[in-house]
Amino acid sequence: MKITVEIDATPQEVRDFFGLPDIQPLQNEILQKLRDDMANGIPGFDPLSLLKPALPAHMQSMETMQNAFWNAFATSKPDDENTDKPAT
Numbered sequence: 001m002k003i004t005v006e007i008d009a010t011p012q013e014v015r016d017f018f019g020l021p022d023i024q025p026l027q028n029e030i031l032q033k034l035r036d037d038m039a040n041g042i043p044g045f046d047p048l049s050l051l052k053p054a055l056p057a058h059m060q061s062m063e064t065m066q067n068a069f070w071n072a073f074a075t076s077k078p079d080d081e082n083t084d085k086p087a088t
Contacts, residue, residue: 007014015022037045048062055065 009017034045038047038050
């Protein structure tokens, strides 16, 4: 036996239904603090430091990441169908 239930609700409606707290003001405050710290140049809030935990270990330096992008672009081949053909 298989039963399928489809619920048409927004994420906010589901949070309200389950009694979860509204954390939107807290999220906005944290994001604004992060933006301010990045704009003021506070150490540890530069883009590479913020992305470092999400990057694989072999791409945690800017030079390595740049080399990876250059290598990817250098080895990619243009799309044969769309190169140097006049528009019809």
